[in-house]
Amino acid sequence: MVINNLALSISQIEEEYPDNPIEFFRGKRLCLFKACLEKYFPGVRFGIENLLEALDLEVSTCQNQSCCSGTFFQRNLITRAQFAALNERNLNEINNQADILLVSCNGCYNSLLRGRDFLKTPEVRKKTQEILDDLKQEMGGEKYEGQYEILENPDIRIMHDLDFIYLIRKAVLNTLKFDLKGLKVATHYGCHYLNLDRDRDTETYLKDKNKLEELIKLFGGQPVGYSERDSCCGWGASQVVLHPEDAFKITYKKLRSCENVGACFILMPCPTCLYTLSKPEFRDQITEIFDDKLDIATIHLNELIAILRGCEEDQCVNLRKKSSRIHWIYQTITESD
């Protein structure tokens, strides 16, 4: 059985559609993977959904998709085979309704690829299929062909939102109403985007980890470098929950480093990093521990796209928790000169 890497080959799209890569996606069914933390940041989902609709691309979400379960795997609460089985269940459902899966969260993205990777180990693959066989028996058969099977060479391909937006950046630019007005913007990529090693030898396109900087320039902003650019946000597979005082040292250093270079806000492609770097309670704790108040604003790439496209503020911002996180960015970008 061949367990293939489901990451979309972006270089191939660029070769086939050098002038207008968005054409590759025309007529294809796109699905948005539902990241749990989008609950706190609904603008992350809204931003990409609204953009895809504006570009006349077909978009959906999968009702039967569960959480990626990475959190539980990383705390040893489920085994590799169980993690892989949960992942295959999700991929099966999504494969049934879509051609391309877009992912807004580094953690989910890593989980989706890692779950497949585990299946390359024969022992894990065997145990995973046993779990799925039990499931089939328990649930009384299949609703569609292969529902409880490990996917062999499926059609579905997975793509991170950042890679997607960067690939079709010219088309995105044409949909924008505002620009970044020369604002200084710091970038944070997040560990599970920066450290994925599947690009180590082959996928040179993915190897380039400067896409956010290039997008900032394209959108009329000024990317600023800072010493902690490649460091973790502090979440660290729940270290911020388990050892907050220690993990906040990482978060604090990052935020302080961004403020030191005069960045107006931090742009990132992951809601988990956004949660860690933004949560008001975390900021309060940091102020208390380090006796230093940090006010730098934070935003997910999808939220920024929504603001630049002229979407209403309440569609972009954190709807459930009152926060000034995006308000300043929104006001600055949308106010008339």
Place this chain on the structure above:
Amino acid sequence: MNQSSDEEWNFDFLDEISEDVEENKKIIQCIGCGKCVGGCPASKISDYNIRKIIEKVLKGDKSVLKDSDIWYCFLCERCKRVCPKEGINIPLLILNLRNESFKKGYGPRYNDLTKYVEMSERFLTNGSVLDEPLDGTLPEERIKEIDKICDFARIKYVFKASDKNNSKKKHIDS
């Protein structure tokens, strides 16, 4: 790992943990260059030192399972990316050591897992780690699938401690 004399190496423990996770065998290729330590976020805030952890494993020193250090790993995968040796998967080794630590009854820190009770409950009852997910919960029959896949996993034991599970039991008992 070339600083030690031959008689210091004892691969019994490595063989033991490789029975469960075959990929761990590749750790024997470690040259002790320390690239994994530089830039490691856990090393910046704790005594966590992956080079020392690997050395202990290769010397058969099982005390590593009692070390609180192994629970400091951020699982950021930076070490895996910078390692000059092909196929050494340090995050997987750490997860495996944590598993062994659990099995032996050392470890965390079961107290720390109380923070996962609610998350486990939500995952097993609505398919998300958060309550009231953005798109609603999974249909009931699909929840059953999640629950079944997780049979015999630690997540089930953690879930047993949840209020929802306890109130469900009380309801059945009455």
